[in-house]
Amino acid sequence: MTPGDNEGACRILVGLLEARTGQALAPDRIWRIETALKPVMRNHAIDTLDSLVAKLASEGNRGLVDEVIDALLNNESYFFRDHIVFDELNDRVFEDLRVSNAATRTMSVWMAGCSTGQEAYSIAMMLADAPHKWRGWTIRLVATDISHSAIVKAQSGLYTQFEIQRGLSVTRMVRWFDQEGSDWRIKEELRNRVDFYQHSLLSQAPPAGPFDVILCRNVLLYFAKAVRTEVFSRLHSVLARNGVLGLGAGETILGQTEDFVPSGTYRGLYRRADAPAARARPIAAAK
Amino acid sequence: MKSCLVVDDSKVIRKVARHILEGLDFAVAEACDGQEALDACHESVPDVVLLDWNMPVMSGMEFLQALNGLNLPNRPKIVFCTTENGIAHIRAAIDAGADEYVMKPFDRDTLEGKLQLVGVA
Ligand SMILES: C[S@@+](CC[C@H](N)C(=O)[O-])C[C@H]1O[C@@H](n2cnc3c(N)ncnc32)[C@H](O)[C@@H]1O
Ligand SMILES: [Mg+2]
Numbered sequence: 171m172t173p174g175d176n177e178g179a180c181r182i183l184v185g186l187l188e189a190r191t192g193q194a195l196a197p198d199r200i201w202r203i204e205t206a207l208k209p210v211m212r213n214h215a216i217d218t219l220d221s222l223v224a225k226l227a228s229e230g231n232r233g234l235v236d237e238v239i240d241a242l243l244n245n246e247s248y249f250f251r252d253h254i255v256f257d258e259l260n261d262r263v264f265e266d267l268r269v270s271n272a273a274t275r276t277m278s279v280w281m282a283g284c285s286t287g288q289e290a291y292s293i294a295m296m297l298a299d300a301p302h303k304w305r306g307w308t309i310r311l312v313a314t315d316i317s318h319s320a321i322v323k324a325q326s327g328l329y330t331q332f333e334i335q336r337g338l339s340v341t342r343m344v345r346w347f348d349q350e351g352s353d354w355r356i357k358e359e360l361r362n363r364v365d366f367y368q369h370s371l372l373s374q375a376p377p378a379g380p381f382d383v384i385l386c387r388n389v390l391l392y393f394a395k396a397v398r399t400e401v402f403s404r405l406h407s408v409l410a411r412n413g414v415l416g417l418g419a420g421e422t423i424l425g426q427t428e429d430f431v432p433s434g435t436y437r438g439l440y441r442r443a444d445a446p447a448a449r450a451r452p453i454a455a456a457k
Numbered sequence: 458m459k460s461c462l463v464v465d466d467s468k469v470i471r472k473v474a475r476h477i478l479e480g481l482d483f484a485v486a487e488a489c490d491g492q493e494a495l496d497a498c499h500e501s502v503p504d505v506v507l508l509d510w511n512m513p514v515m516s517g518m519e520f521l522q523a524l525n526g527l528n529l530p531n532r533p534k535i536v537f538c539t540t541e542n543g544i545a546h547i548r549a550a551i552d553a554g555a556d557e558y559v560m561k562p563f564d565r566d567t568l569e570g571k572l573q574l575v576g577v578a
Contacts, residue, residue, distance in 0.1 A: 341551065
């Protein structure tokens with residue numbers, strides 16, 4: 171079979187994905203549509219992409235639509251992905267928040283497009299590994315994703331041997347996970363720290379802010395530019411005035427939005443364009 | 458260029474590991490068991506040892522204990538790489554001073570991530 175055989179069906183599926191999620195399928199992934207959908211088709215005893223498309227078009231198939239969307243989304247994630255960002259958050263951003271938020275002793279982080287939970291649990295582990303710093307604090311960790319199956323997995327906190335050792339140190343693995351057969355499950359204490367739920371950046375209002383930190387990493391990459399700009403403005407609307415935005419390693423705000431500018435204080439992170447620039451540091455002390 | 462000593466009684470594993478490590482710009486040496494690995498460390502100490510557990514002659518754990526006894530000033534980082542994937546083995550390895558632990562099977566990303574964690578990649 172050549173990719174051309176399914177061109178019509180593929181085009182419809184790509185259109186469906188984009189309409190529902192904002193994600194445009196990269197050209198190098200289009201030919202993998204059929205492979206990605208094989209399990210869904212097998213479950214529903216559907217033989218060809220054409221009959222899948224036909225079935226999607228008939229009414230009462232919302233469940234099937236969701237399954238197809240989930241199968242087409244790129245859910246790749248791993249613990250402490252691009253660890254420099256986590257180091258910067260841990261060593262500098264959170265330290266500064268400890269000072270700036272000391273009066274209320276509250277901190278909030280939103281992970282938008284959290285996939286199967288590795289990013290959120292990485293943050294939760296960093297905080298839990300420094301309990302003396304956060305004693306008495308109320309920390310809100312909100313993690314959302316459009317994919318139902320990703321959120322279910324994130325909530326279960328259950329990872330395969332392959333997933334658990336990607337990016338995660340062995341000491342953290344044994345400290346924060348219990349072995350279940352060949353899989354590993356996050357400890358209850360940590361799982362309870364993160365509030366996971368299904369949410370679309372495209373069509374739903376963001377969770378109630380303001381957030382001190384928003385991570386939206388490796389999500390906007392495949393959005394059309396106009397959609398990206400719109401999403402940036404939504405993120406801006408719930409980021410605290412002095413809040414920090416983190417994107418994926420290959421992502422930028424350049425030419426995408428006027429709402430954010432490089433932080434100036436924190437490496438690789440962004441701040442609101444309408445926020446005061448980095449706190450004035452006494453450069454040459456006044457006489 | 459960082460150096461890695463691959464210690465495994467399986468020729469296939471050594472070959473796979475070598476291929477990945479050379480792709481990550483490591484100078485690679487090989488040993489078939491713990492004793493050979495100790496001898497190699499007497500010759501020259503690598504930056505990191507990728508260490509199988511079950512091997513004839515001398516196991517990975519015996520190697521690690523012997524290495525600890527040498528009190529080298531420049532002790533290599535130790536990354537276990539084994540099919541012993543149970544929590545008891547993992548804890549024993551950490552207690553004996555292993556720096557990281559790779560559960561076989563592994564791939565390039567897993568290995569690279571672990572090498573970054575111990576600070577050699
Ligand atoms: C490649 S994963 C990135 C996961 C994690 N942020 C990371 O960097 O490791 C991208 C995630 O974005 C989610 N996503 C895609 N479009 C979305 C949308 N419109 N609203 C919310 N999440 C979306 C996908 O379901 C997927 O789980
Ligand atoms: Mg062996």
